[in-house]
Amino acid sequence: MMLHDGSNMSLARRAWSIRKLALRMAEVQGQGYIGQALGVADVLAVSYFHALTYRPEDPAWEGRDRFYLSIGHYAIALYSAMIEAGILPEDELGTYGMDDSRMPMSGMAAYTPGMEITGGSLGHGLGIAVGAALGLKRKKNPAFVYNLMSDGELGEGSTWEAVMSARAHALDNLICVVDFNDQQADGPTTQALAQGDEAPKWAAFGWHAQEVDGNDMDALVAAFDTARTLTDPRPRVIICRTRMCKGVPFLEDREITHFVRVDPSEWARALAHLDANVPD
Amino acid sequence: MPDAPIGAHSRRKPKSTPRTLPTSDSGARLTTSAMIASLDAEGRQTVAAPFGHALCELAKTRQDIVGLTADLSKYTDLHVFAKQYPDRFYQMGMAEQVMISAAAGLAREGFTPFATTYAVFASRRAYDFICMAIAEENLPVKIVCALPGLTTGYGPSHQATEDIAILRGMPNLTIVDPCCATEITQATHAIANHPGPVYMRLLRGQVPDVLGDYGYTFQLGKAQVIHGGSDVLFISTGFMTMRALDAARALKADGTDCAVLHVPTIKPLDTDTIRTEAAKTGRLVVTLENHSITGGLGEAVAADLMRAGIHPTFHSIALPDEFLDAGALPTLHDQYGLSVNSITTRVKSWL
Secondary structure (H helix, E strand, O other): OOOOOOOOOOHHHHHHHHHHHHHHHHHHHOOOOHHHHHHHHHHHHHHHHHHOOOOOOOOOOOOOOEEEEOOHHHHHHHHHHHHHOOOOOHHHHHHOOOOOOOOOOOOOOOOOOOOOOOOOOOOOHHHHHHHHHHHHHHOOOOOOEEEEEEHHHHHOHHHHHHHHHHHHOOOOOEEEEEEEOOOEOOEOHHHHOOOOOHHHHHHHOOOEEEEEEOOOHHHHHHHHHHHHHOOOOOOEEEEEEOOOOOOOHHHHOOOOOOOOOOOOOHHHHHHHHHHOOOOO | OOOOOOOOOOOOOOOOOOOOOOOHHHOOOOOOHHHOOOOOOOOOOEEEOHHHHHHHHHHHHOOOEEEEEOOOOOOOOOHHHHHHOHHHEEEOOOOHHHHHHHHHHHHHOOOEEEEEEEHHHHHHHOHHHHHHHHHHHOOOOEEEEEOEOOOOOOOOOOOEOOHHHHHOOOOOOEEEOOOOHHHHHHHHHHHHHOOOOEEEEEOOOEEEOOHHHHOOOOOOOOOEEEEOOOOEEEEEOOOHHHHHHHHHHHHHHOOOOEEEEEOOEEEOOOHHHHHHHHHOOOOEEEEEEEEEOOOOHHHHHHHHHHHHOOOOOEEEEEEOOOOOOOOOHHHHHHHHOOOHHHHHHHHHHHO
């Protein structure tokens, strides 16, 4: 594993930093997918500071693990993780969503170093990851392909084409991470389409499936370790049950929606809460 | 005003009259035998599976070439490649969306994927995936699709009469509609060398050879005059260039001199050549395409000539903006105006 600076900073502290960076970015625009960013921060901390192999100074390094952001609107969260990882400079944070920024509101490969794919048309990432995993095997490159997707994307038929394809090709170098916060644009995901029992469903398709509390750092570390070290010719999925707005209690308690409303004065309040609660 | 009753819409209804088989003295009975082959040979010399063989030839020196199909390798001639290079062939199952996405993923990792299916499925079902997973990043995926336009009698489920209209609006995508076996062979090499995404319409099976007789060499993005003529300028693409050449021959016998400008690359359109030819005075300009009148070559040429201030007398031969009938191809080509007889009749009426 290649931690970017050999730091022994805790994963909890990394997640805390990612949350702070995301709040500062959202404050610039006065809006943003902050509920998702706060919720997925722990998953990204484990990804970028425990699981992934990469070189911050060379985001296109051939030996890197590929990390695909299928959910383009989570870009604010990934920019934060990549700033924390040293892939993106912190002083560009203020350009988020602005004209000519390298950090557009929805993640695109042609804009941002380290942003592997253009996400946002939901249901695309896993299929592209299938092709990349096939390609890595052809090249005998041992890197993993991670695909971070949302529960909403489980409603796209293309996701299930990719699920079946990954198993048919025995893609043991593919790790799908599902951020399951049960919230899509119009309401709870599980009320819009019958999702069934999530982990058994993936297992029935022949995947190695784990379901964890996506805001429990130890559980996440164990799940990512299992997915990476398993010797089993199956693709792996980690279903991460996350809580939107995690880490900022007054936002967690707010009525949760896809686009969480934050009043102008509340950004400072949210940041103050984090500053008063620095993890070890 | 009362609400319209539910069910009052005007959907197409099943045909109500029972049909009888033709009697034995009614002549040859046309069947749907031409459904699987993309095009009947029409007495010409043919080449078997030109795309599949061209891809194998390419793959000899290009390790980056891989093939994918969505359960249609046999019907897109990719089975030739699959047999020769089994470890470079990916059967993606009946799942066009993941086939296109996976092709994008393979291209991201440095490969040059050729992905095959029928034109209807690529253009209608996989559009968003071609657009966002491939074209937006200008990835070198080659989408090669059989049954373009009216090359099957199966009816609208298989007839890609509007694939070019669907795909022409997609930035970065190059669109090729080759005429014959020679051109398919050459175009396969040319699109492999092109750094961006390509959609190529495919004639498969026993494919007529036409342009080899004219000393023609395919150039991506180039329209070429196959032969000159002083009365009419045919601007044609795909196998309609074969029909245009045949129509020109028939009209020559009647004293009408027709030029044929072949436009295998629909996008980007070779507007320089088209404008130069169309600007030559005194010729009737007729576009010919195996595609809907809406959104294909005819409209592209007309719009460009209008923009360029070139105003010849102009007509288009194309499929109607309708869901077409099922049946036998020769019947349907007559019915919808793609046959040589239909072309010559209309050209005479326009002169």
